[in-house]
Amino acid sequence: MKLATLLRRAALPALLSATAWLAPMAHAETITMASTTSTEQSGLFSHLLPAFKKATGTDIKVVAQGTGQALDMARRGDADVLFVHDQAAEEKFVAEGYSKKRYPVMYNDFVLIGPADDPAGVKGDDIVAALSKLAQQNASFISRGDKSGTHAAELRFWKSAGVDDMGKGYKACGCGMGPALNMASSTGAYVLSDRGTWLSFKNPGNLKILVEGDKRLFNQYGVMVVNPEKFPHVKAKEAQQFVDWVTSPAGQDTIASYKVNGQQLFFPNADK
Known part of the structure; x- marks a missing residue:
């Protein structure tokens, strides 16, 4: 048997193993979050989102902008989930049918x-x-x-x-x-x-x-899944998974553990 053939056969198990390891990553779901700049520029998302991915395998692409712009983005169907901080505007968003429910998540x-x-x-x-x-x-x-x-x-x-x-x-x-x-x-x-x-x-x-x-x-933050009845392409299942996680004890503890120079930046209050 030729040397090249032997080398190919020897490498095949390793190649298959690597392919099997990469396959789940290739199919990892990604959802789009429209959020305010404070959650990103404060460094919270760099701390929070990797913990969510570790727990669920789902990636989140963040589009950080003003809350009003984030709500407008969701009204166009360009986001799956919202993480913002203007309660009156959020409640109006729900009343208009763009989301079925607003969830309080944290405050500063x-x-x-x-x-x-x-x-x-x-x-x-x-x-x-x-x-x-x-x-x-x-x-x-x-x-x-x-x-x-x-x-x-x-x-x-x-x-x-x-x-x-x-x-x-x-x-x-x-x-x-x-x-x-x-x-x-x-x-x-x-x-x-x-x-x-x-x-x-x-x-x-x-x-x-x-x-x-x-x-x-007082500055309250809320999360909302964009209504898939208005936009069928919205990844509502994965978006709801994020909402459920970030309002769960695991997500709330992750928020509470984020500190800068020993100071806690955000305080979870999903149970309120």
Whole structure:
């Protein structure tokens, strides 16, 4: 028998073994998640999604954008599952029939960030009073301006403050939380942020938390499966699998275990 034939026969078992090992990976399901930038830019998904894949074998492709944009994406049928943080908008999404149920999953809070010397004198625990001062003094303020959950919360706070004119220092960047924080850091401006993204932010410069602790700053996150009755191509089974896992003790413990510099960024509350 020729040497080449012997070598081919010797290699065949190893080749078949490798092929058998790769086959499950080749058929691994991938679902698309539309989510807010805070869950990705805070590093949570880098911690959470590998644990989900290990438990289920399912991959998740994340499209991170403002909550409003994420909801619009799902309304077009371009996502299988949503992970966002604007409860009023989420409940409207369900009422419109784009999802059958909204599930609470975790929370953190918003904080007002600004220059350490606080030239506008807003430091404290009252977000409405702080924004009133910023508007009156034409203080430099960076708004997400992107229909995100953070932007929606900011607009609620301005409304509660009775402010229609945010002042000459107000600038909307139409950008994610990370870029907004970078702009504030480079210009010495005030900015509203979710605490998770702030704690994981690498370029704080002279910025620090100035307003926190106001109960109005509570920031709830929810998950929803896009309704397959509206979009038959939606991978509803796998999407529901993610929802079930992330609201289960295993998923909730994984969220709670994510910390940056020893600080927990998100707090599970699916049982609420």
